[in-house]
Amino acid sequence: MQEDDYLGLVCSRWCHWSELELQRIPRRPLAPGQVRIRVRHAGVGFALSLFVSGKYQRKPPLPFTPGTEAAGEIIEVAPDVTRLRPGMRVAAALDWGGFAEEVVTTADTVYPVPDGLELAHAAALPVTYGTVWAALAWRAALQPGETMLVHGASGALGTAAVQVGRLMGARVIATASTEAKREAALRNGAAHARPSDAATLAASVKALCPAGGADVVFDPVGGDLFDASLRCTAPGARLLSIGFASGRIPEVPANLLLVKNLSLIGFNYGYYIGWGLTDERKRFAPQVQQVVAQIMQAVAGGELAPPVLQHFPLRDWLAAVDTTMSRRAIGKVMLDI
The missing domain is CATH 3.90.180.10 (Medium-chain alcohol dehydrogenases, catalytic domain)
Structure with missing residues (x-):
């Protein structure tokens, strides 16, 4: 050279x-x-x-x-x-x-x-894992013993979210589109892995959660999975909107946030590392x-x-x-x- x-x-x-x-x-x-x-x-x-x-x-x-x-x-x-x-x-x-x-x-x-x-x-680590760690610690305030639902669990962000969530003491439910990806999520530390099927998501997650649903949702996918996530959260849950890999930006019915005391949290890690508008x-x-x-x-x-x-x-x-x-x-x- x-x-x-x-x-x-x-x-x-x-x-x-x-x-x-x-x-x-x-x-x-x-x-x-x-x-x-x-x-x-x-x-x-x-x-x-x-x-x-x-x-x-x-x-x-x-x-x-x-x-x-x-x-x-x-x-x-x-x-x-x-x-x-x-x-x-x-x-x-x-x-x-x-x-x-x-x-x-x-x-x-x-x-x-x-x-x-x-x-x-x-x-x-600095971008992918930094995004996950900061989102869970700074914004969602994930606590030991809580249940966290991770969408896109075989992708880069989802894989990191499963690992970091488990390290922080959460029980992780992963969603992924294929059996091979779900098996990878289980090997990566998820307690459960379910298909990323919006039609069946609420029932499958609630069956695993005695409290009625997940406490934290980590969502880099958006679209139909985000819509379904609103129906499978526990009262007082926090939903982290990280991205829209599905291609559709969801719209949120505010009445669901009110009735279930949900917190919808947008997280843009780029803001902290110089990628924002300023x-x-x-x-x-x-x-x-x-x-x-x-x-x-x-x-x-x-x-x-x-x-x-x-x-x-x-x-x-x-x-x-x-x-x-x-x-x-x-x-x-x-x-x-």
Whole structure:
């Protein structure tokens, strides 16, 4: 590799994700507060399709390299960066740029990786597991002994939610679309796994819950499953709306919230790491850094199982993205750079 460029996946215009191209990318200098990372692994997320088509709430300047979560080693730090140093193994939550051999990013959302934690596992933690941990701890206030219903339990967020919910002391009921995915959820720590069938969901969940339903719902799917979730919650339950992988944004009958004392909680982790309409990452950096450190130590110490990963080399990026977009993935799809 030449010193002034590196290989990466490039979006030159708003397009379908299959139209991205591997290209040489000119290396750019560091600005104050930034670090340069040699990327070893980068996670593939479902939002990629929105990002490269220009339909996401944030639009990077074209051309750009997608990829919002990565891990590797620091090559270089700006003079004003003191928390990090060259040679450190790190994971990062990125604005974009992860699907490349190098990335330049703000130091505020870069996190040291402890000894004993593989970089591939670390790459999945700041965004995917950070979303789950923060949603359950900060917003849903999940308590030991409660029952949590997790939709999309074989996907990246769902897999993490099953693991973190169990670590926090909850009994987890998982939903997934196939028998293989439900078996994977059980191996991952779910107490029960049920089909993601909106028509039968309420009856199947209530049969497992003497209190009348789930105390917390973790929902990255939306659509019909969200509608069904309103009917299988216990009084006083909290419903976390994380995303809409089904493609339909549900509408909520407010009378159900009133009658059952339900709390509907929207959670946008991006707000805390600089992806919101205003960049609030510096304000929340200490809070997020603490959460990511807790997650990493839990995995490194064996309290939390390592993320379930499906690996693809960078040259097979097309297959990697297709596996994610077609919802065939069990766990997190990871590009090995």
